[in-house]
Amino acid sequence: MKNANQNVFSFGTLFSIGLIAGTLDGLAAVIFLAKMNFVRVFQYIASAILGKAAYAGGAKTVLLGLILHYFIAFSFTFFFALLTTRISALRKNVLLSGIIYGIFVWTMMNLLVVPLTKIPPISFHAEKALINAIILIFCIGLPVSYLTARSLRFQS
Template sequence: MKNINLIIKAGLIAGTLDIIAAFLNFYLKTGKNVTIVLKYIASAVFGKTAMTGGTDMILFGLLMHFLVALIFTILFSLIYSKLWKWFQNTILIAILYGVFVWSIMNLIIVPNSKASQIPFSWSAGLINCLILISCIGLPLSYLFHKHARSVKD
């Protein structure tokens, strides 16, 4: 039961940090309403229709965002002990997992969704990768390491 609580807590923290960073990044780049980010997430399922939708698409995008964050958290929970055995460094694990999440999202999930493709740029790719490292990789690595240490004590 403790692991389920840890997974939910970690998923909510990572998902919240990640969406806040995405909102901030989008707003600083465009000056536009950040709900566009959530509509874009919803467009993975609904295509261009999501971009003209209202509150329903915004809420669906938010739900999808947290679902994806939870899935990546569950995956992290399943592989954490192996990662720790191999690297024994929370920061290195955070970097590797952030890059892994970025790769899966940008090379597999988004291209195979109904979302419109955003042209790749190295600067945007680097910023997005750093967001995933700091908002998903670091919190997950820290929380699961802290949990593993508390179980040993």
């Protein structure tokens, strides 16, 4: 018989996993996409709400972008954790689950979330899309998959 707490995550565990994934993703964006320009990355994210005004907003828009970035990372972490409690296959093959989830995150962000924001549309570039997808696989998909599966194993 299953323990009532089995397959349930604590808020602290999910927060930690989301913090790790969000930090890895943010660092990858700063290092690989923005050539070490921290301010530009997070003002770009803030521009989802503020439009072009985000680039003139200084530290306030950087902070807004940082908050939005972590909100998104936490949301994807919580969603994956919810899925793993219902779909045992996600816990059994951590590598494949992480790769698929990273691609899912890329797809959701690029085809659903970003088009609904004030970020102006840009033309598709296969190389940039591939780099972004790889970043999301390694920084969101794989860490979230591994850490949620590991957390569930420790509960058993």
